[in-house]
Amino acid sequence: MKSRSKGIALSYVYLILNMVSGLFLSSYLINSLGETEYGIYKTVASFVNYLILLEFGTGTVMTRNISMCRGSGESKEKINEHISTIWTSANVIGAIIAIVSVGMYFSLDFIYKKTLSPQQLETAKNIFIFVVIHLIISFYLQTFKGITLGYEDYSFGSVIKTIRTLLRTVLLSLAIFFWKYSIVIAIVDTLIATAELISSYVYCKKKFDISLSFKYFNKKIFLSILPFSFALFLQTIVNQANNNVDSFLIGIFKSPEDVTFYSVSLFIFSVFSSACSVPVSMYAPQVAKELSSGTSISELTPKIASASKLTALVGGSILFGFIAAGKPFIALLYGKEYLEQNVWIIAVILMIPYLLAMLLSVVENILDVLGKRLIRSLALMGTTLVNIALTVWWLNVWGPLGAACSTFVCVMLGQVILMNIYYKKSIKINVLYLYGQCFRRIIPCQAISSIAGYLVSSMIPFDSKLLSIISLLAGGGTYVIVFALTYLTVDKEARIKTVSVLNKFLKK
Numbered sequence: 001m002k003s004r005s006k007g008i009a010l011s012y013v014y015l016i017l018n019m020v021s022g023l024f025l026s027s028y029l030i031n032s033l034g035e036t037e038y039g040i041y042k043t044v045a046s047f048v049n050y051l052i053l054l055e056f057g058t059g060t061v062m063t064r065n066i067s068m069c070r071g072s073g074e075s076k077e078k079i080n081e082h083i084s085t086i087w088t089s090a091n092v093i094g095a096i097i098a099i100v101s102v103g104m105y106f107s108l109d110f111i112y113k114k115t116l117s118p119q120q121l122e123t124a125k126n127i128f129i130f131v132v133i134h135l136i137i138s139f140y141l142q143t144f145k146g147i148t149l150g151y152e153d154y155s156f157g158s159v160i161k162t163i164r165t166l167l168r169t170v171l172l173s174l175a176i177f178f179w180k181y182s183i184v185i186a187i188v189d190t191l192i193a194t195a196e197l198i199s200s201y202v203y204c205k206k207k208f209d210i211s212l213s214f215k216y217f218n219k220k221i222f223l224s225i226l227p228f229s230f231a232l233f234l235q236t237i238v239n240q241a242n243n244n245v246d247s248f249l250i251g252i253f254k255s256p257e258d259v260t261f262y263s264v265s266l267f268i269f270s271v272f273s274s275a276c277s278v279p280v281s282m283y284a285p286q287v288a289k290e291l292s293s294g295t296s297i298s299e300l301t302p303k304i305a306s307a308s309k310l311t312a313l314v315g316g317s318i319l320f321g322f323i324a325a326g327k328p329f330i331a332l333l334y335g336k337e338y339l340e341q342n343v344w345i346i347a348v349i350l351m352i353p354y355l356l357a358m359l360l361s362v363v364e365n366i367l368d369v370l371g372k373r374l375i376r377s378l379a380l381m382g383t384t385l386v387n388i389a390l391t392v393w394w395l396n397v398w399g400p401l402g403a404a405c406s407t408f409v410c411v412m413l414g415q416v417i418l419m420n421i422y423y424k425k426s427i428k429i430n431v432l433y434l435y436g437q438c439f440r441r442i443i444p445c446q447a448i449s450s451i452a453g454y455l456v457s458s459m460i461p462f463d464s465k466l467l468s469i470i471s472l473l474a475g476g477g478t479y480v481i482v483f484a485l486t487y488l489t490v491d492k493e494a495r496i497k498t499v500s501v502l503n504k505f506l507k508k
Contacts, residue, residue, distance in 0.1 A: 010158035011278045012314070017162055019271045021169045026267050027333045029185065030260060032176050037123075039256025040116070041182035042263045044124050046247035047104070047111070048131045050240060052139075054097050057232025058090045059142030061225050064368050066150025071292030076209075083147065084216035086225065090143045091214075094136055101132040115255060123183065130186035137193040144200035151208055152286075160196060168192055227374055234377030238384045238414070246403040249391055254399070258341075262400045264334060265346040268322065272351050276315040276358040279307040280365070287365040297366065297427060304429075305437045307362040312438035315358060317483075319351045320446040324453025325475035328460075332468035346404040353408050357415035359438050360431065363423050372426055376419060383414030445486040453479030 030038050065082040105128055109121060116124060148156050168188065175184045204210050247266065251259050283303065290300060322329070326344050334343070367373040387410035394402025423429040457475025462468035 010155055010162075012275070014158045014162045014165065015271070015275050015278070018165050018274070021165050022267055022271065023333060025169060025172060026264060028173065029176060030264075030334065032180055033182055035257045035260040036120075037180075037182045039258075039260040039263075040120055040124055041127055041185055042247065042259045043112070043116075043251035043256055044127045045131055046251060046259070047108075048101075048128060048135055050248070051097050051101060051104070051132070051135055052236060052240060054093055054100065055139055055142070055236065056089075056093060056229040057236065058086055058093065058139075058229075059146035060232055060368070061229055062086050062143055062146025063149040064228070065221075065225065066147065067152075067289050068292045068369065070150070071289035080211040081216050081218045082221055083210050084213055085218045085221040086146075087143065087212045088214050088217045089222065089225075089229075090140065094139060097136055097139065098132075105129070105132075111252060115251065115253075120256070123181075127183050127186050130183065130190050134186065134190040134193050137190070137197050141193065141197055141200060144197075144204050147204050147208060147210060148200075153207070156203060160199060164192055164196055227371065228368065231374035231377045234381055235373070238377065238380040245388055245391055246395075246400070246407065249395055250400055250403065253392075253395055258400060261338060261341040261343060262346065262403075264330070264338060264343050265350065265404070268326075268343075268347040269350045269354070272315060272318045272322075273354060273358075275318055276311050276355065276361070278314075279310050280358075280361045283307045283362050283365065287362065287369065291366065291369045297429065300366070301430060301433070304360075304362050305434055308359045308434050309437055309442065311358050311361070312355075312442045315355050316438075316443055316446045319348075319355055320450035320483075321453070321476065321479050322351070323348060323450040324479040325457050325472050328457055328462040328468045328471035328475065331462040332465060332472060336462065342401045346401060349401075349404040349408045353411035353416060357411060357419070360420065360423065360429075360434055363427070363429055366427055366429075370427065375426070376422060379418055379422065380414045383410045383418070386410055386413075441487065441490050445483055445490065448486055449479045449483035452482045453477075 033041075062083070065086065066079060069079045069082055105125065108125055108128065112121060112124065145157050148154075171188050171192070172185060175188055247259055247262055250262055286303070287300065291297075322344075326347065327339060330338050330343055364373065364376070367376055387406055390406035390409065391403045394406050396402075398405070420431045424431050453475040456478040457471045460467060460471035460474055462471045
């Protein structure tokens with residue numbers, strides 16, 4: 001329990017650091033490289049990200065198998081068989097990714113011939129090579145992350161990510177200052193990922209005494225993970241369609257500049273989604289372990305509710321805080337023209353359905369243990385195909401805003417409505433109870449606070465940097481104050497804890 005609490009705390013420290021670093025770097029890179037040069041990099045990155053489809057969730061499979069082995073009291077030798085089998089599979093997948101990337105490289109001319117000039121295409125090809133190398137290294141990193149989480153080591157990953165973020169910020173700032181080329185981003189990311197991979201291997205080898213030998217490959221274990229891996233493969237397709245297809249299609253049908261504008265909305269969304277995802281990764285090993293040891297789903301429900309409330313508190317604060325003060329925030333960092341390109345509203349449209357979906361995301365861990373994720377993935381595939389079709393249609397009608405609206409509709413339909421029905425029918429989860437824990441106090445207070453903050457920030461025009469800062473502070477400050485007052489008013493337990501903390505502080 002203490003290890004998980006520490007891991008959650010470290011994860012959110014990293015998220016705050018990553019958010020600050022990301023905001024600085026995105027603004028700095030766009031201003032230093034220009035919207036076109038930076039847009040070329042983002043266009044290539046969104047294209048390469050489709051290789052993630054071939055990962056088959058090896059990190060998640062690793063975490064689940066190790067957790068289940070430990071929960072059922074399997075021997076060290078048996079755990080090493082699972083690790084070696086999944087590692088062998090990961091190496092085969094890594095080779096396949098490398099082979100597929102060669103074909104993708106030679107398709108760049110055909111795919112982007114209408115939106116990129118010959119010189120830009122040459123730049124894109126060079127960037128592509130390093131981005132692919134970085135992706136393959138990151139794929140292996142996910143496997144090692146699965147090992148640490150399987151052993152309920154929640155701190156190492158957060159520490160490594162924090163160091164990576166600091167190092168990336170410093171190196172990119174210096175490198176771009178001297179060499180204003182977008183390929184520098186890909187090179188720096190590749191070098192840092194290589195160092196991270198070596199560190200992760202050494203740590204796992206020494207602390208957990210793992211075996212990565214091919215000779216321990218177990219055919220029965222391999223066959224047993226295939227259905228789960230296939231379900232994760234389908235889930236990855238869904239995630240890519242919802243998170244990446246927009247940028248990919250904008251790069252094909254629009255311009256690098258449009259990709260840059262949309263990437264700002266996606267960055268804000270990525271910060272938000274990362275914050276929402278922390279409870280899932282931290283509670284997953286416990287859920288797998290307890291279900292394997294015979295704990296019933298009804299007994300797990302209070303713990304799921306705790307994760308849901310944490311997601312609502314953190315994710316909701318980001319969403320509603322951004323609604324309150326996001327406009328002056330964007331104007332300050334990127335310029336008022338980014339508001340004219342609908343960056344604020346696109347980010348809000350992407351975040352709203354995702355929050356509703358993530359409130360019950362820990363339930364996915366139960367599906368994993370019970371072997372029922374495949375049905376979920378197949379159901380979401382249908383809405384994913386609808387999303388792709390709608391994106392192509394609405395992108396040509398309303399531009400990037402149409403792409404965001406398509407994602408909104410399909411996430412609401414698939415991940416919220418259909419999945420909640422499935423959770424209720426399949427594993428008898430009390431969906432209304434879990435949502436009630438979030439909507440009874442937390443989210444209404446956040447919504448009221450965001451309206452107040454938005455009204456205050458809107459009263460101050462953000463036509464200059466100074467006015468943008470004033471508007472941001474006024475809107476954000478109003479949101480924080482109103483939320484604190486309303487939440488402490490309606491939540492007796494939070495009020496008692498706050499008074500207790502204040503009394504201890506005053507006594508000092």
